[in-house]
Amino acid sequence: MKHHFNLSIAIIVSSVLLVYACKKDDDALCDNPTNVECPNYDPCHGGPINKADFTISTRVSTWEGWQFFADTMFGPDFPILYFDALYPGQVTSHTWYLGSQIIDEASFVRNFANEPYPSNIMVSHVVTYDELDPCKPNDTGHDSVAVTFRLVGSYFEFASIGTFRGRHNGSEEYEWSVYPINENGDTAYSVYETVDFRYVNFHNTGEVADYFTHYPTNKKVSVGGASSGSGDPRGIYLVNNSGEIIFDYWYILQGNDFQFNGIKIN
Secondary structure, three states: OHHHHHHHHHHHHHHHHHHHHHHHHHHHHOOOOOOOOOOOOOOOOOOOOOOOOEEEEEEEEEEOEEEEEEOOEEOOOOOEEEEEEOOHHHOOEEEEEEOOEEEOOOEEEEEOOOOOOOEEEEEEEEEEOOOOOOOOOOOOOEEEEEEEEEEOOOHHHOOOOEEEEEEEOOOOOEEEEEEEEOOOOOEOOOOOOOOEEEEEOHHHOOOEEOOEEEEOOOOEEEEEEOOOOOOOOEEEEEEOOOOEEEEEEEEOOOOEEEEEEEEEOO
16 A cells, blocks of 8 residues: 555656646747746836837828828828827827927828928927836826928939849849939939839849839839730839838739849949
8 A cells, every 4th residue: 555655646746747847848938028928028028118109101002002101201292191199099198299380189191292392390299198107217107209201302312212133033133223204204313303213124124114103102112003015013112221122013924923022232
């Protein structure tokens, strides 16, 4: 009997040790300070948010419907800008300062068609809130953000304009360019003289195309096209702060979906 009792205790102890070891293994695998179930969870990871943060966007037509492209650089083709607070549900009051204007809504829209291009314009957003942030020492229930956005004088200021080098769908490496042109077909260095955008060697076809529909925005660009011509790219491309570009598009000439990956070289 004593032998069986000792055996039972040994089995129980082994089971407990096994569960504990598995628990340690699970804890070791769970290493995410944003996950409440991980042992290293930190509710203040990444620092406190600024409840006055906001976006400035323009509304652009794409092949997937209307989309809002947030940025801080804009051209006269899209002069209507949308100002939106990021945390409207967490604050009790909003106060915006835009020139001589004072706005007390969470979001508002303004048309800058009559402003001079180029211009640098500052907008400030001040908010108050009742629930203090435990991750913010000496929180007073107030936050503020000031952003200077630019109305560009030339589309060459946009990250999306220039020459790109890369590949699509595993192709050989090649270069293609996009730049603004005036009514004579020459390069346009001012937004006021720009009437269209020219694509050179897009999709490595060697073609010089003026018929693509190019919606001029800074880092995220919607591209459409006419139904005629040798090709009709439809899609959106993004250029990040490092000049890396990803362009997802459909091309009638090939009847297929493509992705161009590359870097801006000038």
